[in-house]
Amino acid sequence: xxxxxxxxxxxxxxxxxxxxxxxxxxxxxxxxxxxxxxxxxxxxxxxxxxxxxxxxxxxxxxxxxxxxxxxxxxxxxxxxxxxxxxxxxxxxxxxxxxxxxxxxxxxxxxxxxxxxxxxxxxxxxxxxxxxxxxxxxxxxxxxxxxxxxxxxxxxxxxxxxxxxxxxxxxxxxxxxxxxxxxxxxxxxxxxxxxxxxxxxxxxxxxxxxxxxxxxxxxxxxxxxxxxxxxxxxxxxxxxxxxxxxxxxxxxxxxxxxxxxxxxxxxxxxxxxxxxxxxxxxxxxxxxxxxxxxxxxxxxxxxxxxxxxxxxxxxxxxxxxxxxxxxxxxxxxxxxxxxxxxxxxxxxxxxxxxxxxxxxxxxxxxxxxxxxxxxxxxxxxxxxxxxxxxxxxxxxxxxxxxxxxxxxxxxxxxxxxxxxxxxxxxxxxxxxxxxxxxxxxxx
Amino acid sequence: xxxxxxxxxxxxxxxxxxxxxxxxxxxxxxxxxxxxxxxxxxxxxxxxxxxxxxxxxxxxxxxxxxxxxxxxxxxxxxxxxxxxxxxxxxxxxxxxxxxxxxxxxxxxxxxxxxxxxxxxxxxxxxxxxxxxxxxxxxxxxxxxxxxxxxxxxxxxxxxxxxxxxxxxxxxxxxxxxxxxxxxxxxxxxxxxxxxxxxxxxxxxxxxxxxxxxxxxxxxxxxxxxxxxxxxxxxxxxxxxxxxxxxxxxxxxxxxxxxxxxxxxxxxxxxxxxxxxxxxxxxxxxxxxxxxxxxxxxxxxxxxxxxxxxxxxxxxxxxxxxxxxxxxxxxxxxxxxxxxxxxxxxxxxxxxxxxxxxxxxxxxxxxxxxxxxxxxxxxxx
Numbered sequence: 177x178x179x180x181x182x183x184x185x186x187x188x189x190x191x192x193x194x195x196x197x198x199x200x201x202x203x204x205x206x207x208x209x210x211x212x213x214x215x216x217x218x219x220x221x222x223x224x225x226x227x228x229x230x231x232x233x234x235x236x237x238x239x240x241x242x243x244x245x246x247x248x249x250x251x252x253x254x255x256x257x258x259x260x261x262x263x264x265x266x267x268x269x270x271x272x273x274x275x276x277x278x279x280x281x282x283x284x285x286x287x288x289x290x291x292x293x294x295x296x297x298x299x300x301x302x303x304x305x306x307x308x309x310x311x312x313x314x315x316x317x318x319x320x321x322x323x324x325x326x327x328x329x330x331x332x333x334x335x336x337x338x339x340x341x342x343x344x345x346x347x348x349x350x351x352x353x354x355x356x357x358x359x360x361x362x363x364x365x366x367x368x369x370x371x372x373x374x375x376x377x378x379x380x381x382x383x384x385x386x387x388x389x390x391x392x393x394x395x396x397x398x399x400x401x402x403x404x405x406x407x408x409x410x411x412x413x414x415x416x417x418x419x420x421x422x423x424x425x426x427x428x429x430x431x432x433x434x435x436x437x438x439x440x441x442x443x444x445x446x447x448x449x450x451x452x453x454x455x456x457x458x459x460x461x462x463x464x465x466x467x468x469x470x471x472x473x474x475x476x477x478x479x480x481x482x483x484x485x486x487x488x489x490x491x492x493x494x495x496x497x498x499x500x501x502x503x504x505x506x507x508x509x510x511x512x513x514x515x516x517x518x519x520x521x522x523x524x525x526x527x528x529x530x531x532x533x534x535x536x537x538x539x540x541x542x543x544x545x546x547x548x549x550x551x552x553x554x555x556x557x558x559x560x561x562x563x564x565x566x567x568x569x570x571x572x573x574x575x576x577x578x579x580x581x582x583x584x585x586x587x588x589x590x591x592x593x594x595x596x597x598x599x600x601x602x603x604x605x606x607x608x609x610x611x612x613x614x615x616x617x618x
Numbered sequence: 619x620x621x622x623x624x625x626x627x628x629x630x631x632x633x634x635x636x637x638x639x640x641x642x643x644x645x646x647x648x649x650x651x652x653x654x655x656x657x658x659x660x661x662x663x664x665x666x667x668x669x670x671x672x673x674x675x676x677x678x679x680x681x682x683x684x685x686x687x688x689x690x691x692x693x694x695x696x697x698x699x700x701x702x703x704x705x706x707x708x709x710x711x712x713x714x715x716x717x718x719x720x721x722x723x724x725x726x727x728x729x730x731x732x733x734x735x736x737x738x739x740x741x742x743x744x745x746x747x748x749x750x751x752x753x754x755x756x757x758x759x760x761x762x763x764x765x766x767x768x769x770x771x772x773x774x775x776x777x778x779x780x781x782x783x784x785x786x787x788x789x790x791x792x793x794x795x796x797x798x799x800x801x802x803x804x805x806x807x808x809x810x811x812x813x814x815x816x817x818x819x820x821x822x823x824x825x826x827x828x829x830x831x832x833x834x835x836x837x838x839x840x841x842x843x844x845x846x847x848x849x850x851x852x853x854x855x856x857x858x859x860x861x862x863x864x865x866x867x868x869x870x871x872x873x874x875x876x877x878x879x880x881x882x883x884x885x886x887x888x889x890x891x892x893x894x895x896x897x898x899x900x901x902x903x904x905x906x907x908x909x910x911x912x913x914x915x916x917x918x919x920x921x922x923x924x925x926x927x928x929x930x931x932x933x934x935x936x937x938x939x940x941x942x943x944x945x946x947x948x949x950x951x952x953x954x955x956x957x958x959x960x961x962x963x964x965x966x967x968x969x970x971x972x973x974x975x976x977x978x979x980x981x982x983x984x985x986x987x988x989x990x991x992x993x994x995x996x997x998x
Contacts, residue, residue: 204695206653206656236745243975251952255623257621298718327654544672
C-alpha cells in the first residue's frame with residue numbers, strides 16, 4: 177500500500193513547467209472522488225419543461241439515474257425499462273422498447289408533451305434499429321414528441337460524449353420556422369442560467385433584443401419559441417454540438433463567445449457579437465474597472481492563503497488561474513485531468529510566468545488514497561470548485577459549476593465576489609459536494 | 619413481466635455488491651466498465667466513500683477497446699495500478715458491455731496474477747442481477763481463495779455459547795447508522811463471541827480466522843456464498859436469519875446452539891405460504907424481511923404477514939397488484955407509491971434501494987431495538 181507517512185504524489189501531480197501537454201497524466205483505471213460536481217444527463221434533460229424521460233438499460237445503469245431523479249424530487253417525470261440477459265440473447269430489443277414505452281405512457285396520469293428516450297451502450301453495440309422503434313412510437317402516440325437520447329458512457333472519450341450529446345438532443349424538438357425574429361437570440365447549451373448582468377446580455381438587452389434560454393422556459397410552448405430566434409449564442413464548449421446541429425437542421429446560425437478570463441478575448445468576443453448583429457458594443461471601460469476593483473479587493477482579503485481551482489468550476493481553470501495569479505492571488509494548484517485546446521494559450525503563458533504552479537489529476541488511482549489536506553500550509557486553502565474543495569479538505573470554497581452563469585468582465589467581478597464570500601464564510605463541504613446537481617431547481 | 623417501471627426505483631446491481639463486500643479488505647476492485655457503474659456506486663451505494671479510503675476503480679473501457687476486444691489494455695492498466703498501490707488482492711468485476719463482448723474475466727484474472735504476482739479474482743457480474751448475488755459471489759471467492767485449511771475450530775469452553783462468524787454484512791443492507799455494531803454487540807452480549815464480520819468492521823486477520831468459529835450466521839442473502847464455502851472448507855454449519863425482536867433473537871440463539879451441536883444448517887426462513895388474504899407486507903432483502911415478518915408474527919401475534927423480496931428488477935405491476943389490499947406495508951420509502959393510500963406505511967429505508975436519500979431515517983432494528991421501533995411506528 178502507499179506509505180501515507182511519505183506520500184508520493186508522482187504521476188498524479190506535476191508542475192506546469194514539467195507538463196508535456198494539455199493531457200499531462202498517464203491514465204488507466206480511474207478513481208471517482210466523492211465530489212460530484214457537474215450535472216449528469218438526467219439533470220440536464222429535466223430542463224425541458226413538460227417532458228418525461230425514459231431510460232432503457234441494465235439494472236446497474238438504471239440505478240444511478242433513477243436515484244438522481246428521486247433526489248431531485250422528479251420521479252414523476254422519469255421511468256425506466258430494464259434490459260435483462262434474455263433481451264440481449266433473444267434480440268427482442270426493439271419490441272422491449274416499443275412495448276415498454278407504450279406501457280409507461282399508458283400508465284402516466286397525464287401525457288407529457290415530449291418524451292426523451294435514453295438508450296444505452298447495449299443498443300449501440302447490438303445495432304438496435306432505433307428508426308423502427310421511433311416510427312412505431314410516433315404512430316402509436318401521434319400527439320407526443322419523441323426524441324432519441326443516449327446514455328452511452330462508452331462514448332465519453334470520442335467526439336460525441338454523452339454530456340454534449342444530451343445538451344444537443346435537448347433542442348431536437350425545435351423545428352425550422354419560415355421566418356426568424358431578427359430581434360431575438362438564444363443562449364444555447366447551458367445548465368445554469370446566464371446572469372442578466374453579463375456583459376453580452378446587457379449589450380443585447382440595451383439593443384432591444386429578446387434573449388431566450390432553456391433554463392428560463394416555463395412551458396414546452398415557450399421552449400418551442402426558441403426556434404423563432406435568429407441567432408444562437410454558445411459560450412460553453414459542451415454547447416458547440418448543439419449549436420452546430422441547430423444550424424444544420426433548422427438553419428439557425430450561431431456565434432461562439434467562449435467563456436474567458438482574459439481582457440483581450442472578452443473584447444474580441446463583444447466586438448464579434450456587435451458586428452454580427454450590427455449593434456453598438458457595450459462600453460467596457462467601467463465594467464473592466466469594476467472587475468479590477470473586485471479582483472484587487474479579493475486579493476487583499478485572500479492574502480497569503482493558497483487558492484486551488486478545479487475543472488468543474490469553469491471549463492477554463494488555467495485561464496482563471498492566470499487571471500488570479502496576475503492579480504496577486506496565490507493560486508497553487510489546478511485540478512483537472514486534461515485541459516481543453518482553448519486553454520493552450522493560458523497553458524503556455526503560465527509555463528513561462530508561473531512555472532511552479534502545480535497541476536493535479538482528479539481520477540488518477542492514487543488520488544483516492546493520498547492525504548487530502550495540504551498539511552504543509554498554515555493558512556486555510558480557498559478552493560474554487562467542489563473537487564478542489566474535496567482534495568484540499570477545506571470549508572472555504574466557491575460553490576460554482578460550469579462558470580456559474582458568469583460571463584465577461586461582469587463574470588470576473590462576480591467570481592471575485594464569490595472568492596471573498598468563500599474566505600469569509602465556511603461551508604458544509606461534505607454535505608454539499610456529495611450531491612450531484614446541488615442547487616438544481618428544475 | 620414488462621420490465622418497466624414508471625414509479626419505482628431499482629435495487630443496486632451485482633457489481634456494486636462486489637465492491638461493497640470487498641471494500642474493507644485492502645484489495646483493489648476494478649469495475650470493468652466505461653463509466654457510470656463506479657459513479658453510481660460512489661454516489662448512491664457506498665456511504666464509506668467520503669471518509670474511508672478504498673481501492674475501488676473503473677477500468678474506463680472505451681468504445682475502441684470494446685470493438686477491438688482489447689483485453690490487453692485492461693490487463694496492463696490493472697497491473698500498473700496494482701504494482702504501484704500494492705493491494706492485498708485484485709478483483710475484476712464485469713458490467714453489461716464485457717458480458718456482451720464475452721469477456722472471460724477468470725482468464726483475465728489469471729493473466730493479471732501471472733504478470734503482477736498478486737492474487738486476482740475474476741468475477742462474472744454483468745449489472746443485470748441484484749447486489750446480493752454480487753456480494754455473495756465476492757465473499758465466497760475470498761473465502762475459497764484465502765481461508766486456509768490450517769485454521770481449525772476452537773473448542774468452546776463448557777457452558778459457553780458457540781462462537782460465530784457474521785456473514786453478508788454490507789452497508790447496502792445495514793448502512794452505517796448503528797446496526798452493524800448493534801448486531802455484533804447482540805451476539806457478544808449473549809455469549810456468542812464474534813470471530814469475524816464479513817465484511818464490515820473486521821480486520822483481514824480476523825476474517826482469515828473464520829475457521830475457528832462454531833457456526834456461521836447468514837444475516838443477509840449476501841452471506842449465502844461464503845457460508846457454502848466455509849462449510850466446504852471447515853465443515854462449519856450455518857444458521858440463516860437476522861435477530862430482530864425478542865422472540866426471533868431467542869430463536870436464533872437456540873438455532874445456533876442446535877447447529878453447533880448437530881452440525882446441520884438451520885434457518886428461520888421457513889415462512890408460511892403466501893395467502894390471498896395477507897394484509898401485512900414487509901418488502902426488502904430476503905433474510906431481513908423474512909426475519910421481520912417472523913418477528914411480527916411471534917412478538918405481536920400478527921397474522922397474514924408476508925415477506926416480499928423483489929431484488930431483481932421489481933415487477934411494478936406485480937407489486938402494485940400484491941399490495942392492493944394491504945393494511946400495513948413495511949418498506950423503503952420509495953415503495954410508498956405502490957402502497958394503497960389508506961394503508962399504514964412504515965418507512966424502513968434500505969440503502970440498497972433508495973441509496974443515501976433516507977439514510978438518516980434508518981432505525982436500529984437489531985434485537986430488542988426492533989420492538990421499540992415497530993411499537994412506536996404501529997402504536998402497538
